[in-house]
Amino acid sequence: MTVGHASACAFCGRPLKVCLNCRFYDPSAYHECREDLDEPVVYKDLANFCDFFVMKETSDAQQIKSQEEARSRFFSLFNDD
Template sequence: MSIAHLSLPLTRHDICKQCNGELHACKLCEFYDIAKAKHCRETIAEEVRDKDRSNYCDYFKPRENAYSNTGANAAELAKEKLAALFGKK
């Protein structure tokens, strides 16, 4: 799903029309990085504890590929490869 049809900047009240998920959330931000302190590459942003929920961060920048379902597809592909390797139980 592309963010092209969304009005930017996103507000903390914006939700996904397909899944009703909150869109102004850390895990959907360009700066989200679990390898960094506070899981954020923006060094002066305040810490947000719940990365899945909407927040008031002024540095939020929507990540273009954050709204795709590739993670679920990758997980399914990995399961299929494991099943092929070890056989289904």
Template sequence: MTADIIGHCWHCGTELTRADYGRENHCLSCGKATRACRNCRLYQRGRPNDCLEPLAESIADKVRANFCEHFDPAPRPSASPISSNTQDEDHLRQAAESLFK
């Protein structure tokens, strides 16, 4: 009997089951926390607290495990914060520099 896949690791994309989202659980492939903001369907950069839930308590580190009561595993989390932040910063820097040419 195989476990039902309900999501993927926010960092490496490994398939995760409901049992993989415990507070102390980590991805077996990359070792990153699975019950973290980055793995939640409510996570959205740019929103207050980077969360679609307005009543969610503020969580500073979005990649560490937390006790958020609004956590709901995302079927397909957004890309790794390291690569996406670097690309976003480069794009924003180029746009700002083009304003002053």
């Protein structure tokens, strides 16, 4: 699926080409992006013309679940049960 500036979600109508949907979006990175941007994208939830955009393959819910699982496994190392 090619995601362009005008692409929108069929369910809610919100734009798809936004930083929050990008594989390179990282809140802890400089300009919140893992790519080397000349100018930051200010509004991460609005459509933009970024040339680096690649739709991420996992959802936020999947990432949170894997983080929770990793945290659980880490703490189980120190659990005496």
